[in-house]
Amino acid sequence: MSTLLHRVADAARRRLAPTAPPTVPAVLRIAVGGYHLWHVGRRRRLYRGVHRTAKESFAPVGPVRVLRRPLPPVVADALLDASLVTGALVTAGVGHRVTGPLHSALQTWNFSYRNSWSMVFHHENGLVLHTMVLAAAPAADALSVDALRRDGTLLPQRRSWMYGSTPTMMNAVTALTYLLAGIAKLAGPDGKGWASGESLRGHMAVDALRKEMLGERANQLVQVLGPRTGLFTVMAAGSLLLELGAPLVVLDRRAARLFAAGAFSMHWGIKVIMRITFPYNLSGVLYLPMLLMPLPERR
């Protein structure tokens, strides 16, 4: 029995945490950290505006629930700017053991705070979860200031299962978020009927209508696609299949790449048809760990 368990554990380790070079998590650190700088940098003005919203709209979520009232705007601004500093340090790989967790904590706080003013946006979940994984991983052992200091080179010649397990963990959290989104649809009032596409069509109409009524440019595509109900059945069934099948990405590299291509296309489709933007997904960084999964280790 113990031999069997040992063999199963060994097979799981070789597949989920194969030995890999330190460049695997390092590339992911640079991509995710760089994305944070771009994302927050270009929205800094928007976030500062949110910090100054009427306090009646404050409805704290996640860690922000420790607050009874909003922070003074200058404090919230300072925390936001601090995450740009820690983001730069993490991207460069400076003192990762300290800056990694600090950056993750600041980022989680700032995005939770931003989501505490009306509704929860799901644009930043993937970024926050990936940053958490990288903060706990040895993600600055290559291509970093830390590596230069410790090893005198950006590309140290060593391999470890911890480097190989980093993309697996990132893919696992991504897969879970998609799976939850799929289950939410089945658990909703339409149940399996969601796959008919009627609900998706209604959501598209609502989204386009509210944008138009709130002064944004009308989406002509909505009225072109609206009468084609069959198309919505294909889109709804396809997205449900993708979401419910997401856990396969952890187990198989080919499934991961297929999922990455499908989900990336789906989000660009949502962007074009519904004008709903999931920037982290659209950038492709969310799917990078699926492309960088090392090969399972041979016996």
Next chain:
Amino acid sequence: MAAALAGALLPAVALPARRFADGPDARDSFPFSHYPMFSARRRAHYRVTHLLGVYADGTTRPLHHRYLGTGGLNAVRRQVHRRVRNGDGQVIAEHAAALLASRDRAEDRGIVEVRVVRGRYHLDAYLRGEDREGFTRRLDLRGTAPVPGRTGALGTTAAAGEGSDR
């Protein structure tokens, strides 16, 4: 240590699934969400609170949400819905009219009056490509204000709170 921290993350991401049992009104959280977007049932009609700009000849068009607040369309939409429900429609209309005058954007220069309305719109008619009049089923006026400094302002056609069925 790192492996334990990373291992604790997976249950934390999965646990919001508990909220599915609370039905469609369960409040979402962040960063551990249950992703209810696109899962709510959509009805035949949709209601939304927004601004209408009125030209001197009486024609109207929706105004941009930038006159209502900051934080992006969805954040502003929710905040305005809550404020109008609490009776702030007139205050919002006056504030938006003042902003419109002070910002003086070229595309809004012909607007002489700002209205805060809650509209009830028919989704299928909208998807069929009907015009605004065709898919509007009801408009409730929640506030109205002339744009300061602009001549030709119309008299208010309905008192705040009155509705008009179509």
